Amino acid sequence: MEVRVNKHILIFDAGTGIRNLGNQLIREFHSQPVTLHLFISHTHWDHIQGFPFFMPAYAKNFQIMVYGPPARNKSLKELMKIQMDMEYFPVPLGDLNAQIVMQEVHEPFSIEDVKIIPFYVNHPAMTLSYRVTAGARSFIYASDNEPYRYTLHAIREEQGASPSGAGLDQKFIEFLAGADFLASEAQYTLEEYRSKIGWGHSPVESVVELAVRANVKQLALFHHDPTHDDATIDAMVKHAQKLLEIQKSNIRCFGAAEGMEVKLT
Numbered sequence: 001m002e003v004r005v006n007k008h009i010l011i012f013d014a015g016t017g018i019r020n021l022g023n024q025l026i027r028e029f030h031s032q033p034v035t036l037h038l039f040i041s042h043t044h045w046d047h048i049q050g051f052p053f054f055m056p057a058y059a060k061n062f063q064i065m066v067y068g069p070p071a072r073n074k075s076l077k078e079l080m081k082i083q084m085d086m087e088y089f090p091v092p093l094g095d096l097n098a099q100i101v102m103q104e105v106h107e108p109f110s111i112e113d114v115k116i117i118p119f120y121v122n123h124p125a126m127t128l129s130y131r132v133t134a135g136a137r138s139f140i141y142a143s144d145n146e147p148y149r150y151t152l153h154a155i156r157e158e159q160g161a162s163p164s165g166a167g168l169d170q171k172f173i174e175f176l177a178g179a180d181f182l183a184s185e186a187q188y189t190l191e192e193y194r195s196k197i198g199w200g201h202s203p204v205e206s207v208v209e210l211a212v213r214a215n216v217k218q219l220a221l222f223h224h225d226p227t228h229d230d231a232t233i234d235a236m237v238k239h240a241q242k243l244l245e246i247q248k249s250n251i252r253c254f255g256a257a258e259g260m261e262v263k264l265t
Contacts, residue, residue, distance in 0.1 A: 001141060001183060001222075001256075005114050005134045011038045012130065012141040012183075017258055018050035025062075026055050033061050037111060040068030041143045042127035043079040051080065052089050062098040067116075069126040070104045077102040119175045121145035122168070123200035131175060137264050140176055140216075142184045143223050147206045151198050169210070176214035180264050183256060184211070185223035189236060192225075204236050208243045211251055222256035 002021055003010040009025075011018065025034070036056060041047055056062040068076045077093075080102065084093045093100070105128060108117045117131040122145055129142040149165030176182060186207040188196060193203035204221070211219045221240060224233050237255040244251050 003132060003139060005132065008111055008114055009034070009036050010111075010114075010132065011036060013041055013047045013143065014038060014051040014054065015046050015048070016050045016053075019053040019055075020258075022054040022056050026059065029061070031061050033063075035063045035065065038064055038066045039116075039128075039130050039141070040066065040076070040080075041129070041141070042069065042123060042125040043071065043076075044125055044144070045083075047143070048080065048083060052084055052091065057096045057098045057100065058091075060097045064098050064100045066100060066102050067105050068102075069118075069120070069128050071126055075102075076104045117175070119172065121172065122148050122151060124198075125200075127200075129172075129175070131179065138179045139181045139264070140179045140183065142176070142182065144185055144200055145172075146198075146200050146202055147210075150206075173210055173214045176210060176216060179214065179216045181218045181220070181262070182211055182214070182216040183220045183222055186221040186236065186240070187223050187225045189239075204240050205243065208240050208253075211253075212244070212247055212249050216251060218262070219251050219253040220256040220262070221253070224255070 001012040003012070011021065025036070034056070051057065057064060066076070066080065070076050071079055081093045083089065084091065086092060105118045108115065110116065113134060115133040117133070118128045119131065121127050121129050121142065127144050129140065129145065132139045147165070148168040151165065184207050185202060186204045187201040188203045190203045190205050201223070207219070207221065219240070221237060228236075233255055237253065240253050244253055
């Protein structure tokens with residue numbers, strides 16, 4: 001997912017879609033010096049496996065700032081380097097022509113006039129959501145997250161929702177509060193989710209609930225399940241829109257798609 005903020009280019013995660021984005025950036029900038037800011041939510045394969053095929057990484061005129069969380073026992077650089085080990089890929093990370101800088105994220109920081117706030121979410125790997133604020137506008141990237149109240153309940157085998165889990169979910173709502181644009185994963189239907197509790201993903205109903213309670217203005221559903229066809233995803237989006245209508249919410253909700261462009265004005 002690419003976000004243009006003033007003169008800055010922010011990219012969120014590096015799955016297979018980053019290959020096409022890289023080709024577009026090469027065509028756009030040719031030999032001009034360019035700095036890209038790549039935010040990794042976590043290092044599961046589907047969020048980093050496109051990076052070895054990201055052509056700006058092979059071009060000397062690009063500087064790529066890579067931000068992300070460390071693992072429990074490895075640095076961000078080690079995690080990114082592993083998938084480009086010679087056993088897996090012919091070009092090691094250290095041989096790339098671009099200037100690549102790894103920066104582990106531990107606290108809020110700024111890229112000139114753009115403020116970045118990280119927030120750890122509930123997923124089997126160390127995973128960050130990012131809130132980007134520039135002027136009066138805010139964008140949030142929230143991939144791979146599951147409500148705490150269901151996972152803690154499952155672990156403790158308690159009856160009903162876990163109070164401590166609900167408290168952690170409330171902190172996430174506070175992080176989302178008032179955002180102009182929330183890109184949120186919504187991988188499962190409620191029926192699917194019942195057999196996948198603890199996998200680190202959300203049903204549509206939970207995502208809509210969070211968006212309403214946080215009073216966001218736009219909600220883009222993404223991280224679509226790879227087993228879902230277009231008709232299934234369309235049905236999930238329509239279900240989310242219906243839930244918002246029932247709650248008399250003015251949130252604009254839609255399904256994110258490759259190549260889609262949204263302008264915040």
